[in-house]
Amino acid sequence: MVQxxxxxxxxxxxxxxxxxxxxxxxxxxxxLKDVDIxxxxxxxxxxIGPSGCGKSTFIRSLNRMNDLIDTVKTSGCxxxxxxxxxKQYDPMDLRKQVGMVFQxxxxxxxxxxxxxxxxxxxxxxxxxxxxxxxxxxxxxKAALWDxxxxxLNKSALSLSGGQQQRLCIxxxxxxxxxxxxxxxxxxxxxxxxxAKIEELAFELKKQYTIxxxxxxxQQASRISxxxxxxxxxxxxxxxxVEYGITEEIFLNPKDKRTESYISGKFG
Amino acid sequence: MxxxxxxxxxxxxxxxxxxxxxxxxxxxxxxxxxxxxxIGYIVFKGMVSQSLQESQIxxxxxxxxxxxxxxxxxxxxxxxxxxxxxxxFFDGRSFSLRRITHVNEDVKLFYETGLKxxxxxxxxxxxxxxxxxxxxxxxxxxxxxxxxxxPGGIGLISKETALPSNVVKLQLEDVVLAVHPSVTELLGxxxxxxxxxxAIKPLFNGEYTNWKELQGQDLSIVVVTSLSEVRQxxxxxxxxxxxxxxxxxxxxxxxLSSQTRRNFTLRYIFEKPVEMGKYGGISTIIGxxxxxxxVTLLFSVPLGVGSAVxxxxxxxxxxLLSIARTGVDLLAGVPxxxxxxxxxxxxxxxxxxxxxxxSGSMTLALMVLPTIIRxxxxxxxxxxxxLKEASVALGATKWETIIKVLLPAASPGIVxxxxxxxxxxxxxxxxxxxxxxxxxxxxxxxxxxxxVLAMHIFLTITEGQRMDRAFASAMVxxxxxxxxxxxxxxxxxxxxxxxxx
Numbered sequence: 110m111v112q113x114x115x116x117x118x119x120x121x122x123x124x125x126x127x128x129x130x131x132x133x134x135x136x137x138x139x140x141l142k143d144v145d146i147x148x149x150x151x152x153x154x155x156x157i158g159p160s161g162c163g164k165s166t167f168i169r170s171l172n173r174m175n176d177l178i179d180t181v182k183t184s185g186c187x188x189x190x191x192x193x194x195x196k197q198y199d200p201m202d203l204r205k206q207v208g209m210v211f212q213x214x215x216x217x218x219x220x221x222x223x224x225x226x227x228x229x230x231x232x233x234x235x236x237x238x239x240x241x242x243x244x245x246x247x248x249x250k251a252a253l254w255d256x257x258x259x260x261l262n263k264s265a266l267s268l269s270g271g272q273q274q275r276l277c278i279x280x281x282x283x284x285x286x287x288x289x290x291x292x293x294x295x296x297x298x299x300x301x302x303x304a305k306i307e308e309l310a311f312e313l314k315k316q317y318t319i320x321x322x323x324x325x326x327q328q329a330s331r332i333s334x335x336x337x338x339x340x341x342x343x344x345x346x347x348x349x350v351e352y353g354i355t356e357e358i359f360l361n362p363k364d365k366r367t368e369s370y371i372s373g374k375f376g
Numbered sequence: 377m378x379x380x381x382x383x384x385x386x387x388x389x390x391x392x393x394x395x396x397x398x399x400x401x402x403x404x405x406x407x408x409x410x411x412x413x414x415i416g417y418i419v420f421k422g423m424v425s426q427s428l429q430e431s432q433i434x435x436x437x438x439x440x441x442x443x444x445x446x447x448x449x450x451x452x453x454x455x456x457x458x459x460x461x462x463x464x465f466f467d468g469r470s471f472s473l474r475r476i477t478h479v480n481e482d483v484k485l486f487y488e489t490g491l492k493x494x495x496x497x498x499x500x501x502x503x504x505x506x507x508x509x510x511x512x513x514x515x516x517x518x519x520x521x522x523x524x525x526x527p528g529g530i531g532l533i534s535k536e537t538a539l540p541s542n543v544v545k546l547q548l549e550d551v552v553l554a555v556h557p558s559v560t561e562l563l564g565x566x567x568x569x570x571x572x573x574x575a576i577k578p579l580f581n582g583e584y585t586n587w588k589e590l591q592g593q594d595l596s597i598v599v600v601t602s603l604s605e606v607r608q609x610x611x612x613x614x615x616x617x618x619x620x621x622x623x624x625x626x627x628x629x630x631x632l633s634s635q636t637r638r639n640f641t642l643r644y645i646f647e648k649p650v651e652m653g654k655y656g657g658i659s660t661i662i663g664x665x666x667x668x669x670x671v672t673l674l675f676s677v678p679l680g681v682g683s684a685v686x687x688x689x690x691x692x693x694x695x696l697l698s699i700a701r702t703g704v705d706l707l708a709g710v711p712x713x714x715x716x717x718x719x720x721x722x723x724x725x726x727x728x729x730x731x732x733x734x735s736g737s738m739t740l741a742l743m744v745l746p747t748i749i750r751x752x753x754x755x756x757x758x759x760x761x762x763l764k765e766a767s768v769a770l771g772a773t774k775w776e777t778i779i780k781v782l783l784p785a786a787s788p789g790i791v792x793x794x795x796x797x798x799x800x801x802x803x804x805x806x807x808x809x810x811x812x813x814x815x816x817x818x819x820x821x822x823x824x825x826x827x828v829l830a831m832h833i834f835l836t837i838t839e840g841q842r843m844d845r846a847f848a849s850a851m852v853x854x855x856x857x858x859x860x861x862x863x864x865x866x867x868x869x870x871x872x873x874x875x876x877x
Contacts, residue, residue, distance in 0.1 A: 177765070227770060
């Protein structure tokens, strides 16, 4: 593999994703235009913007989930730890390192234990004791262990919505990724569950790089270190407007459009 | 706000709503009633067989002073012994009980020492018949012992003694209706040849006065007691022993009796068929049916579910997909007899498998394929795409996602499809007529002929003319389908237990 080092001024270890001139098309329709962004390691990066602005499409590009749609075409480069994910990565390997949590909790219709063990079992056959340990630590990291430790063999669907979402996070943690992508992880949850997930994200930041898409402005300001604001142009194509430290984006935005979005003038 | 009376339009709207609800209820109720009637009728006919019998011997009537006591083993199923049946046995013309009862046993005759002349006189038989029937002459106690040991044992003794528990005394029916020839005469397009069993008692109680009332000639009924009187008085009728009437060559009226017997017995399930299913049970046929279903599923399930996965997962080629789907729909609409013909040409002749389990099962596998493909496709499409995403996001390949997430999540629907397929396969006849053969033995290998239940029903009616047997088999078939259904449902529940809990 060839290491691409187009930005020698930035140290590789502090940048997880380095995106340069990224475009994405659904068939003939362009959905993302010229995205340039560096996503920091061990920090929470929030993507905000109105519906349809391409923030979900972009986060799904980061672990190549868009490959599932046959008509998707991309150009430009997304480098993960210096390697182009569309050219130098096998998608399975990439997704093992870049985990994802979805908008709606989507546990498998299996037991809680099997849900967590699903990923590890794919990537090798860990011995039972090791697997038990992994399930336990994953659930502990996701702050779910105390609630489910007595019923690991019960169906995951018997959990509440918030618990299911934390289970999905635990499931992602179990494959031991470096990055966790969260696509509106709290939009289907009640305020209490939302608070727990936010707390969890804050905790996980120490070990993982977290990227979160959210519609909730307060959430972005509460938990994220950096915020990217996306917007949609006349051709219904999404683009990045402003990217920077969260406090600056919210308190002192450079772009007028960011300011009017944050103050609730549109979107 | 004040409440206002509903407008005419509103009233009409509500009325039409309640009419619609009532209609739906009536339809649903009718459908359920029809189902219950059909299944109930099959079960009733399967459990009980009613047959009209015509014979000279009047059932349940016997002459009072009989010198012979007929005993039989309880397993034989006999409760009474008509004179002519006993005569057939001792005449050596009938060797098996199965023509008279549902028991498939050879007849073994025993009689007490010294009764030979009595028997030959009573049954009007000669020495030759005795030899033919291989009846054994034994002491009274020996007769009892042998009858109790042989399920097909029938014994004759001179006087009633204490019987072992599994031996019963049979009533010997030997009475006929002797009439003056004028009663059975053909006159003016009217001829009386038989009367109903139910009419005999009223006839002798004097409730009828004219033969006209029994669809006979205009002749008054005279009830007499002896054969000599019958011969002289026109319109006379008497109850006389068969033997006397036979020897005197007197006119006799046939008696119509309806016989109600237990049709289905446990023996019927566990015994082998005899004479191509005319007698005996259907154990091997049930076995063949299960075997056939198994072989059919062995081929159709992997192929069908595989096709469904292909059609769901590889949707990129729209043209190919639409061709495949049209093909499947067309295949589902093809009449089963066409599949039978195809099986005859391809499996029986081209492949050279002849009429065999394999030919039949392969034909059925093709026939049920569309059902399995369509239901599996529906089931797979109904699995939330978010599960697929979750699996892929954890680094699973397409194949792993299909095997570990998609198929388990779709399994209830797939199992439903398989149940439907089993239902079709078990009940299929037309596709099997030319392919599976009709041997009643348990299939010894894939290339041996194997009669299955649906075919058995078809064949017992067309060849054996045994309506009662067909209904007993039909009942077994209904319960077999029910049983398979329950089994499949239970296994489906086990499959999804983790899912729903």
